[in-house]
Amino acid sequence: MAQPVVERVGTAFGIATGAFVTERDDWPAAIGRARRERWRWLELTALRGRLGSLLRLLEARPDALEGFERVSVHAPARTNDAPAEIVGLVEHLPFDVVLHPDVYGAEPACGRLGARAVFENMDVAKRFGRDVDDLRDVLTAFPEAGLCLDVAHVWTNDRTLRLGHELIDAFGGRLRQLHVSGIEGDGTHRPTTSADLELYARLLERCRHVPWLLESEIAQDTP
Numbered sequence: 001m002a003q004p005v006v007e008r009v010g011t012a013f014g015i016a017t018g019a020f021v022t023e024r025d026d027w028p029a030a031i032g033r034a035r036r037e038r039w040r041w042l043e044l045t046a047l048r049g050r051l052g053s054l055l056r057l058l059e060a061r062p063d064a065l066e067g068f069e070r071v072s073v074h075a076p077a078r079t080n081d082a083p084a085e086i087v088g089l090v091e092h093l094p095f096d097v098v099l100h101p102d103v104y105g106a107e108p109a110c111g112r113l114g115a116r117a118v119f120e121n122m123d124v125a126k127r128f129g130r131d132v133d134d135l136r137d138v139l140t141a142f143p144e145a146g147l148c149l150d151v152a153h154v155w156t157n158d159r160t161l162r163l164g165h166e167l168i169d170a171f172g173g174r175l176r177q178l179h180v181s182g183i184e185g186d187g188t189h190r191p192t193t194s195a196d197l198e199l200y201a202r203l204l205e206r207c208r209h210v211p212w213l214l215e216s217e218i219a220q221d222t223p
Contacts, residue, residue, distance in 0.1 A: 013039075013211075013214055014039050014041025014043065014070070014177075014212065014213045014214070015037070015041070015214050015217075016044075016074065016179070016214060016215045017030040017031070017034065017042070017043065017044055017045045018045030018047065018074070018215055019045075019214050019215055019216050021217075024045065027044075027064075028057065028064075031044075034068075035067060040068065040069045040070070040211075041070045041071075041072075041177075041213060042065070042068045042070070042071050043072045043074055043213045044071065045215075046074055046076060047076055047077060048078065051076055051086070051089060051090070054073070055089060058093075070211055071095045072095050072097070072177065072213075073096075073097055074098040075087075075090060075098060075099050075100075075104065077100045083103055083104050084108075087104070087107065087109040087112060090113075095116065096118045096146070096177070097117060097118065098118050098119075098148050098177075099117060099119050099120065100120060100122065100126075101119045101120070101121075101128060101134065101138045102126050102127065105119065105128065105129060105138040105141070106141075110142055110145070111142060114144045115146065117144070117146070118147065118176045119138050119142075119146070119148065120150050120153075121135060121147070121149060121150055121153050122134075122153055123150070123152070123156040123157070124153075124185070124187060125186065125187045130157050131157070131166075132163075132166050132167060132170050135147065135167065136170065139171060146174045147174045147175050147176065148176060148177050148178070149164065149168065149175060149177075149178050149179070149207065150178070150215075151164055151178060151200045151203050151204070152179065152181045152182065152183035152189070153183075153187070155199070156183060156185060156187055161200070164203045165202075165206070168206055172206075177210050177211045177212070177213055178207050178213065179213055179215050180192060180197075180200065180204070180213065180214050180215065181215040181216040182219070189215055189216045191216050192214060192216050192217065192219060193218075194219075197218075
């Protein structure tokens with residue numbers, strides 16, 4: 001019998017709350033589900049207006065995230081607030097903050113995050129933050145910041161995934177985590193399949209030393 005694909009690529013998966021279709025807009029429910037399912041690493045997906053409710057939860061319940069080995073928060077990618085205002089809201093948090101470079105890459109306030117700033121490579125729908133040159137500009141401006149490699153975003157820009165290897169070659173020493181998901185050509189996330197994991201396997205093998213965060217759940221038919 002063939003070895004399950006998840007075992008072949010490794011078991012270093014964590015979960016992003018944005019992967020939970022039902023619970024994603026309910027922080028206690030999403031965190032509770034992640035804890036019940038025994039995920040070691042958790043990313044709090046604070047997109048589409050969810051940052052304020054997250055901050056209120058963490059203020060009211062300082063123990064809400066106990067038991068997870070590592071926590072990160074994904075800062076809003078679309079917001080009516082200025083990027084500097086968002087940074088001001090998250091800078092007191094004690095964990096890494098994932099940032100889209102097209103939104104935050106030129107925002108000087110990100111320097112206050114120091115090593116907790118983690119910039120993510122962008123998908124084909126974005127004009128900036130997709131390739132080595134773009135990320136080099138941002139990571140040069142913020143020398144303490146790290147990289148979140150989104151392997152699905154890589155695929156939307158380069159079906160061969162060579163771009164992913166180029167990003168690792170250039171910034172592997174600053175790699176903090178991966179985003180893993182199924183994705184359509186336009187950047188729409190979908191359930192992660194065995195075919196996706198097989199496709200990403202060589203990139204994942206190079207990144208065993210950092211957490212892999214699922215941004216969409218593994219499809220039920222994945223062995």
